[in-house]
Amino acid sequence: MFARMVECSVKPGKLHEFNLIIRNDLILNLRRQPGFIDVVNLVAATEPDHAVILSLWRRQEDAERYHREQFSQVLNRIDHLLKATPDVRTFHVDVSTVHKVAVAA
Numbered sequence: 378m379f380a381r382m383v384e385c386s387v388k389p390g391k392l393h394e395f396n397l398i399i400r401n402d403l404i405l406n407l408r409r410q411p412g413f414i415d416v417v418n419l420v421a422a423t424e425p426d427h428a429v430i431l432s433l434w435r436r437q438e439d440a441e442r443y444h445r446e447q448f449s450q451v452l453n454r455i456d457h458l459l460k461a462t463p464d465v466r467t468f469h470v471d472v473s474t475v476h477k478v479a480v481a482a
């Protein structure tokens with residue numbers, strides 16, 4: 378399994394609009410993507426304008442395809458709500474209790 382973490386600094390007062398776009402547009406788009414497993418939208422408890430979107434994918438290639446073919450459209454949709462370009466990081470998932478994943482070392 379593979380994960381993409383997108384960290385966003387949302388403009389003050391724009392978090393509600395940001396979350397609506399994530400719920401209503403992004404999640405629907407992700408569900409149509411080959412290899413997509415799940416998404417979690419996190420808002421920092423101590424920094425309410427800081428959000429992290431974590432998406433899980435079956436394979437690295439699935440996440441990379443999404444990034445190449447779809448991510449720019451997502452960015453265009455939320456760009457006016459952000460202070461800066463989001464930081465995108467990728468990870469190999471070692472363990473997930475929710476999805477019962479364990480990868481041998």
